[in-house]
Amino acid sequence: MGVVVQKYGGTSVGSVERIKNVARRVVETRRQGNQVVVVVSAMSGETDRLITLANEINPRHNRREHDMLVSSGEQVSISLLAMAIEGLGEKAVSLLGSQVSIKTDSDHSRARITEIGGERIRRALADDYIVVVAGFQGVNEAGDITTLGRGGSDTSAVAVAAALPADVCEIYTDVDGIYTTDPNICDKARKLERISYEEMLELASLGAKVLQIRSVEFAKKYGIPLHVRSSFSDSQGTIVCREEECMEKAIVSGVAYSKSDAKITICGIPDRPGIAASIFTAIADQGIVVDMIIQNISDEGLTDLTFTVPKLDYDQALEALEKFNREVGARQIVGDRNIAKVSIVGIGMRTHANVASRMFQALARENINIMMISTSEIKVSCVIEEKYTELAVRVLHDEFDLAGEGTNEDD
Amino acid sequence: MGVVVQKYGGTSVGSVERIKNVARRVVETRRQGNQVVVVVSAMSGETDRLITLANEINPRHNRREHDMLVSSGEQVSISLLAMAIEGLGEKAVSLLGSQVSIKTDSDHSRARITEIGGERIRRALADDYIVVVAGFQGVNEAGDITTLGRGGSDTSAVAVAAALPADVCEIYTDVDGIYTTDPNICDKARKLERISYEEMLELASLGAKVLQIRSVEFAKKYGIPLHVRSSFSDSQGTIVCREEECMEKAIVSGVAYSKSDAKITICGIPDRPGIAASIFTAIADQGIVVDMIIQNISDEGLTDLTFTVPKLDYDQALEALEKFNREVGARQIVGDRNIAKVSIVGIGMRTHANVASRMFQALARENINIMMISTSEIKVSCVIEEKYTELAVRVLHDEFDLAGEGTNEDD
Numbered sequence: 001m002g003v004v005v006q007k008y009g010g011t012s013v014g015s016v017e018r019i020k021n022v023a024r025r026v027v028e029t030r031r032q033g034n035q036v037v038v039v040v041s042a043m044s045g046e047t048d049r050l051i052t053l054a055n056e057i058n059p060r061h062n063r064r065e066h067d068m069l070v071s072s073g074e075q076v077s078i079s080l081l082a083m084a085i086e087g088l089g090e091k092a093v094s095l096l097g098s099q100v101s102i103k104t105d106s107d108h109s110r111a112r113i114t115e116i117g118g119e120r121i122r123r124a125l126a127d128d129y130i131v132v133v134a135g136f137q138g139v140n141e142a143g144d145i146t147t148l149g150r151g152g153s154d155t156s157a158v159a160v161a162a163a164l165p166a167d168v169c170e171i172y173t174d175v176d177g178i179y180t181t182d183p184n185i186c187d188k189a190r191k192l193e194r195i196s197y198e199e200m201l202e203l204a205s206l207g208a209k210v211l212q213i214r215s216v217e218f219a220k221k222y223g224i225p226l227h228v229r230s231s232f233s234d235s236q237g238t239i240v241c242r243e244e245e246c247m248e249k250a251i252v253s254g255v256a257y258s259k260s261d262a263k264i265t266i267c268g269i270p271d272r273p274g275i276a277a278s279i280f281t282a283i284a285d286q287g288i289v290v291d292m293i294i295q296n297i298s299d300e301g302l303t304d305l306t307f308t309v310p311k312l313d314y315d316q317a318l319e320a321l322e323k324f325n326r327e328v329g330a331r332q333i334v335g336d337r338n339i340a341k342v343s344i345v346g347i348g349m350r351t352h353a354n355v356a357s358r359m360f361q362a363l364a365r366e367n368i369n370i371m372m373i374s375t376s377e378i379k380v381s382c383v384i385e386e387k388y389t390e391l392a393v394r395v396l397h398d399e400f401d402l403a404g405e406g407t408n409e410d411d
Numbered sequence: 412m413g414v415v416v417q418k419y420g421g422t423s424v425g426s427v428e429r430i431k432n433v434a435r436r437v438v439e440t441r442r443q444g445n446q447v448v449v450v451v452s453a454m455s456g457e458t459d460r461l462i463t464l465a466n467e468i469n470p471r472h473n474r475r476e477h478d479m480l481v482s483s484g485e486q487v488s489i490s491l492l493a494m495a496i497e498g499l500g501e502k503a504v505s506l507l508g509s510q511v512s513i514k515t516d517s518d519h520s521r522a523r524i525t526e527i528g529g530e531r532i533r534r535a536l537a538d539d540y541i542v543v544v545a546g547f548q549g550v551n552e553a554g555d556i557t558t559l560g561r562g563g564s565d566t567s568a569v570a571v572a573a574a575l576p577a578d579v580c581e582i583y584t585d586v587d588g589i590y591t592t593d594p595n596i597c598d599k600a601r602k603l604e605r606i607s608y609e610e611m612l613e614l615a616s617l618g619a620k621v622l623q624i625r626s627v628e629f630a631k632k633y634g635i636p637l638h639v640r641s642s643f644s645d646s647q648g649t650i651v652c653r654e655e656e657c658m659e660k661a662i663v664s665g666v667a668y669s670k671s672d673a674k675i676t677i678c679g680i681p682d683r684p685g686i687a688a689s690i691f692t693a694i695a696d697q698g699i700v701v702d703m704i705i706q707n708i709s710d711e712g713l714t715d716l717t718f719t720v721p722k723l724d725y726d727q728a729l730e731a732l733e734k735f736n737r738e739v740g741a742r743q744i745v746g747d748r749n750i751a752k753v754s755i756v757g758i759g760m761r762t763h764a765n766v767a768s769r770m771f772q773a774l775a776r777e778n779i780n781i782m783m784i785s786t787s788e789i790k791v792s793c794v795i796e797e798k799y800t801e802l803a804v805r806v807l808h809d810e811f812d813l814a815g816e817g818t819n820e821d822d
Contacts, residue, residue: 016468020468053487054490058497058498061498065490065493068490069486069487072487073483076480080464086472098509
């Protein structure tokens with residue numbers, strides 16, 4: 001008996017049959033004695049259909065109108081789901097972002113939630129309704145519809161859960177939980193029972209795409225447990241919760257990888273104060289986000305600077321740098337698209353000193369050269385040649401014994 | 412130079428090409444120096460697509476959710492049209508019924524507008540925007556989305572025009588104006604330059620489907636001239652305006668017909684006070700609207716009562732009456748589906764006495780038997796056998812010389 005928020009993605013409500021299936025799950029949860037709020041995305045394919053129309057009409061359409069357009073998708077899915085729930089004999093009411101009062105800033109198509117009113121939902125719950133809320137959308141101060149960016153429904157769900165507050169926020173998706181690594185490239189990958197918010201944040205930012213990062217930040221901030229599970233099965237998924245509630249406290253919880261970055265090195269630039277700042281300002285001016293940065297020690301007043309940018313922005317970044325370099329005069333600028341980042345994540349690292357060296361040794365045994373290293377309190381990332389990605393993931397998965405149920409203590 | 416409200420139906424915005432076409436018209440009107448507000452319906456086919464989905468999910472879905480669902484259709488068309496207008500270099504902003512503040516009662520799926528705020532639109536116009544408003548939809552006191560019923564976008568447009576106020580409300584449709592009768596059955600049908608609100612109201616209620624009746628009532632109440640014209644050509648359409656502004660003052664302006672009613676006669680019922688009331692209460696209790704009613708003179712304390720109901724409700728009406736008759740004991744109940752109603756409408760009738768008799772004579776000359784007659788100040792309707800409908804329309808069109816440009820004075 002509690003307040004449960006359930007979030008279903010576009011695939012889960014992608015057809016009449018699937019909507020009915022979601023309705024059955026929702027009603028079941030209700031009949032177990034819970035108050036239920038459901039947050040849904042647009043039916044899969046719908047958002048793409050609308051964007052195609054928009055691009056045919058005006059490829060450079062403005063973002064306010066873009067949000068007005070695509071937010072119609074959730075309006076369809078919430079009303080259909082409410083109808084399906086009523087068809088099973090429970091009361092249901094659908095609510096738009098504006099009706100729930102999901103307030104956001106005005107940064108259309110990637111707006112951030114600033115405030116959320118739980119009042120209307122609480123009232124409907126008290127009147128025995130199952131409440132179906134449109135994910136992905138909010139409303140700004142002017143009363144215009146905004147959207148939260150792809151995957152924003154996760155954040156909507158957690159924000160609603162925080163506003164109520166709910167006892168748990170269940171994120172239904174097409175995978176059945178969070179894995180120690182990608183099961184597609186490592187068949188020993190194991191589903192985790194629990195993982196901490198911090199670890200999940202690292203995994204999400206490292207390329208594990210199960211949850212939108214902001215939704216995890218929200219959940220952490222308000223202490224809402226997330227339950228990531230499959231909408232196509234009844235099995236338990238993975239609980240994302242406070243570190244204290246994670247029994248395993250594994251040194252390493254997961255191995256993540258990403259092939260979406262490229263590497264750029266500026267060789268032989270004058271090593272004087274402000275040079276790095278001006279380089280990264282030139283790149284940031286293009287709206288490009290830099291991930292890892294390494295600066296080598298200075299040699300005869302010259303230094304090398306290496307960093308990674310999204311592959312999509314690689315050409316643009318190089319162009320900006322060439323232009324910038326006419327003023328600075330570095331020796332050369334070299335780039336490499338064929339890289340990957342592999343990372344190990346675990347809260348146990350805080351108390352274990354030799355985790356990074358174990359990682360480097362394991363990679364070295366396979367002759368995988370490490371090009372860049374970046375660490376945080378609970379993460380170590382290495383940039384390697386892209387062709388070694390899968391091998392590296394499997395080696396690290398073995399090294400830290402992630403397939404077993406143990407705590408992967410080193411010997 | 413003025414404030415122009417233009418309304419485009421679903422067919423006019425039914426594809427990317429057509430939306431672009433509407434945008435061109437709108438921009439042209441703007442560049443002639445007008446402030447322009449555009450009211451649009453959902454892209455044709457979209458509402459039906461959504462209703463099909465709803466019926467697959469739950470054939471008995473409730474009307475609040477129905478409105479939530481179908482109102483998404485205009486959200487798509489307004490944002491696409493705003494994008495198309497911007498593509499042509501003018502500023503545009505789309506607004507939902509709730510954003511314009513089109514307030515309605517809570518009678519979902521056939522709500523009535525109670526109040527409309529012009530403030531947001533006026534502000535946008537002052538900022539040089541072309542304003543694109545979602546037709547067909549409003550919002551009730553609770554903040555729930557309502558819809559005005561099929562054809563409700565006409566009413567939205569006129570209500571917006573009244574709230575501003577606008578100088579004219581142009582209704583773009585797939586015909587190029589109001590005709591003296593249906594051109595499909597009478598090739599002499601002539602497009603009217605002007606027609607009074609009163610005549611238009613009669614024609615609309617008699618089955619001419621160009622305008623929603625309520626939109627004409629609104630226009631009449633607030634004195635907004637309507638210009639009914641084709642979205643596929645540039646030719647002048649028909650102006651619907653105050654009687655004083657109609658130069659023609661024709662005795663008969665148009666001939667309308669309807670095949671959508673059926674006739675029921677209750678023979679030999681006791682002629683005592685209250686009997687008619689109880690009969691029509693029994694029918695009204697079924698939600699059935701009765702149109703014409705005739706009661707014959709009483710004969711030996713028994714009378715006959717004949718009336719028409721929509722064909723769609725015919726079986727249900729008969730059933731209700733059979734049940735009712737067990738208590739009353741009328742001699743018999745007979746029905747006839749094969750009827751039609753032909754009507755002549757014209758403000759000149761007020762001052763011309765023999766219009767009705769000319770109509771009866773014209774029908775008699777063709778041996779068309781008149782079953783029922785109903786008159787108003789500016790209309791005469793006759794119920795005849797359905798098979799004579801087209802013939803009757805042509806005969807009446809000739810009798811009152813509607814093909815000519817004259818004032819069809821009788822000789």
